[in-house]
Amino acid sequence: MTSEAEMAAEEGYIYSPPTFPSTPCSIHLGVQAGSMRRGSDVLSTSGGRMRERGRNRSWLLSSIITVNVLILGIALVSGSVFNNIKINAIDLQIFLIVLVILTTAWMLYYTIYTSREDHAVLYKDSHAGPVWLRGGLVLFGICSLIMDVFKIANYVGYLHCDSAVKIVFPAVQSVFILVQTYFLWLHAKDCVQLQRNITRCGLMLTLSTNLMLWMAAVTEESIHQTVVPPEEGNSTHSYDIRAPGGYSSCNCSHSACAILEKAYYYLYPFNIEYSLFASAMAYVMWKNVGRLVDEHNHHSLHFHLKDVLVGPVVGLVMLVAGLGTFVIYKVDVEKGDPGKRDTALMIHYVMNTVAVTLMSVSTVAGCAIYRLDQRDHVSGKNPTRSLDVGLLIGASIGQFTICYFTIVAVVGTGALGHLNALNLAVSLLTVIQLCLQNIFIIEGLHREPFHEDMHRASVFTNPYVLQAQAHRDIHNLPGTFMETKLSPALTVHSMHVAPSGSPLPQRHRLTWKRRALKEICAFLLLCNILLWIMPAFGARPQFDNTIGAEFYEFTMWVTVVNIGLPFGIFYRMHSVASLFEVFLTS
């Protein structure tokens, strides 16, 4: 119809002769848009408007798709958890299978289409899909694949008396994970210009599917954990989503079932993390559709560790000590002895208190140095940076939630005993640390990077630029700026910062401010790795300390922790990457 012709014309594939009397204007403009795509960056006004309208329309359409898929999914998940009629687990799985197949088909289509077209992807966003995100995706994808294999093997044992859909779902999901990991690995940086409407909808479908898988996994994990504690006897819910067998008389036909079931529940957290990573990457790709990136402001910053010493050393000490206490904690908690468990928890809390306190203090110092070493903020729009900031604040909400729920529970019960006092202290300090770290990272990401190499290079080629160069340095370092007229003292200072008169490219020492910032970043980075490793590899003090489960109902507490903790893990990984960037630019 009209819309297809218009869309095709907008994409610049066909030159339709003006035989459609209703939309000659759009075809005319469509050709403009097509020619524009093939080179020049100058947008003609009418082409820009057309592009704008297409953007609005597909933005709206893809948003509506997402809203509908997600809300229908939430209703199905809620129905499968809360209903009294026990029919929805299979419905939910069929819904997920349909979603997964549709998404896989679109990703394959996109990959094939892009590889066939010569100039399908003209622009790449160098900030999107950084290596830690893609690496994490592959790692968690492998774990998810193993989980799916275990699931299939497990459900094969129940095949004689349970629905076959339960085998189909992990099988389809494993294909989906393979395709998606390949797709995101290759295309995470793409700024799609062709078939923008379809691509926007496809990416939003990918996002919805991953969020739905995440939601289903969180629910399943929560229900699984709710069954575990023997003191909770509220078995009024129907748990047939959990595992075949549930309360029915269906028994496994081979002997490995019990082991397999235990094994794949250990792999659930990785699958949850995988869905979060894929969602974040799909969202970034969606934001980048139709974006024309200017590549020129991408500085190559080099990584040197030799200027910093104290931060990495203290950080490494913390990391080793933390891993030591973590091992003790895991071993002692596994034994199941309540006395041992309390000691292990106490050690864990003390370690966390020390780490978080040191991190807060150093972050405050870092913020103070920002005040002293004032720099311009990076100007210009940068969607990836805005998104980074949004993801950082958004992911920190998970950790905030767990902390505040703990605080309310401990204060509500009166905070008796050392263990509760320590728990309260850790939670309060973590809240403070999160606020400070967010401020530190976001402020750091917005500061103009230090252009050391550029300055030196330009002065080398032309010694006469020295005067102008010195003048510019002052502007870049407002802390040394007194008045508009250049005083001799200032010139000397600026010479010290950029000693461009020396004939050899001798590496000068960093100013104390830059060095201190780098030390702080390195220390925070290592501490964040520690705080990432502990929950990622199974530390669950929230469940080992029973106060949360006692204060709230157990279901409520499990839900809060299971939703909050994966975001907390994501937050720590994201912080590590952002701190590394701040380390490079400061």
Next chain:
Amino acid sequence: MTSEAEMAAEEGYIYSPPTFPSTPCSIHLGVQAGSMRRGSDVLSTSGGRMRERGRNRSWLLSSIITVNVLILGIALVSGSVFNNIKINAIDLQIFLIVLVILTTAWMLYYTIYTSREDHAVLYKDSHAGPVWLRGGLVLFGICSLIMDVFKIANYVGYLHCDSAVKIVFPAVQSVFILVQTYFLWLHAKDCVQLQRNITRCGLMLTLSTNLMLWMAAVTEESIHQTVVPPEEGNSTHSYDIRAPGGYSSCNCSHSACAILEKAYYYLYPFNIEYSLFASAMAYVMWKNVGRLVDEHNHHSLHFHLKDVLVGPVVGLVMLVAGLGTFVIYKVDVEKGDPGKRDTALMIHYVMNTVAVTLMSVSTVAGCAIYRLDQRDHVSGKNPTRSLDVGLLIGASIGQFTICYFTIVAVVGTGALGHLNALNLAVSLLTVIQLCLQNIFIIEGLHREPFHEDMHRASVFTNPYVLQAQAHRDIHNLPGTFMETKLSPALTVHSMHVAPSGSPLPQRHRLTWKRRALKEICAFLLLCNILLWIMPAFGARPQFDNTIGAEFYEFTMWVTVVNIGLPFGIFYRMHSVASLFEVFLTS
């Protein structure tokens, strides 16, 4: 400290002599920013950067405040609902009292400060705080005040045996509602330029407080409704948030308690709506802080009803018929007879099905006319429009949720009987109608308005502009555009559209496309008013039809409906306002 000096300098109040060696640059720039504020619209680069940095910093700070307040609030609310220890209701109320007092103090400070300063508010956003929003705020504010008075009178009866905090909270809340309604009525359009950091934080505090009050009210209402049905015997929760007395032996000392308690629970939905309205307005104000508005693109569009006939008439018929069935429904449901209730429900569903079907069909027709009558999209950034679109989609999620939950419940139970079939039909059609209406409104808001008056006026003053004018008209109506060269037939057509040769400003007839669009808008507007009135004045088919409560657990269903329905009501009001705007511009 440094930050205060810098902030004050940035605001342009003081000219500090350069005695602070650490931030002389910021003071220098601060004066620039100050002088800039007093007139010119040209931003100097350094001033812009400074402004940018201040913006980022206070944006971050206010976001962090909101996140912390809200998450602590969620933890307290969850604690008061789910805990087994029964202490948190008072804690939650104390937290709310502190929040409310802080917010009231800030709003008073802002109002007094702004009235004292001569040029405190230089710019006003004409799109912000439209009259329907402010009118709704006052209306719901009055209802909330009455609710608070009832609450106080009720709790006075329990004073001899219950906490005094329960009286303090409604008393403080009523002062807050008075101050806030006055504040938002006066200042909703402000684009604050002075004390931007404090104002951002204050507005975010206002937003958090309103969201917290909303959350507390929704929880209280849900718990209240959970107690009502006698068939649900799960009284394991502690309901001491609900009302004094609960399960304790504390009895009311005066006889009006029962009536008062019943009366104020009828007023809860208005209070919930009030908090949503105030949140939306506070958010718009927060977005407008520091914005420099260009007033010139505000067209005065006039409202004429004489060109349209069919739409308003059919709409009025629908409205009257709908209100009739609504009255029958209310009367029959109140009687409590199951047979009568089912008939009433059936009439209600049929009425809704007809309304929603007609709306969907006319919306599809409207979208088709958009395709035929292509216009340019409004160019340029408009934060209020983006926000309108966001609020529209966001508020529709409430209605979507209820519909999808109903669909899953009906399909899950097998959809037996006429009543269930109708329920399913209404829900499905409502989902379709919501999608279509969102597309129609958003597309309509983005289209360039029809500049009829402007054209005529310019031609009147100078007859020689005729040629250029005719040419321009063609560009504004791409449906009549054939080629770049002007053909005689086209000139005649454009003369017909703008008959500027006639000596009197004779009103020409609308083209059929514009007229059809206006008819559709008028019809949709009246139907949305109908769909607003029914839930706003107490139609609760979600509870009268027991399928939802039976399929999900009752608590779950009550929560879904109580969160979704206020958003649904907000959505219908917002749609009415947006459709009125589309009516004017098309």
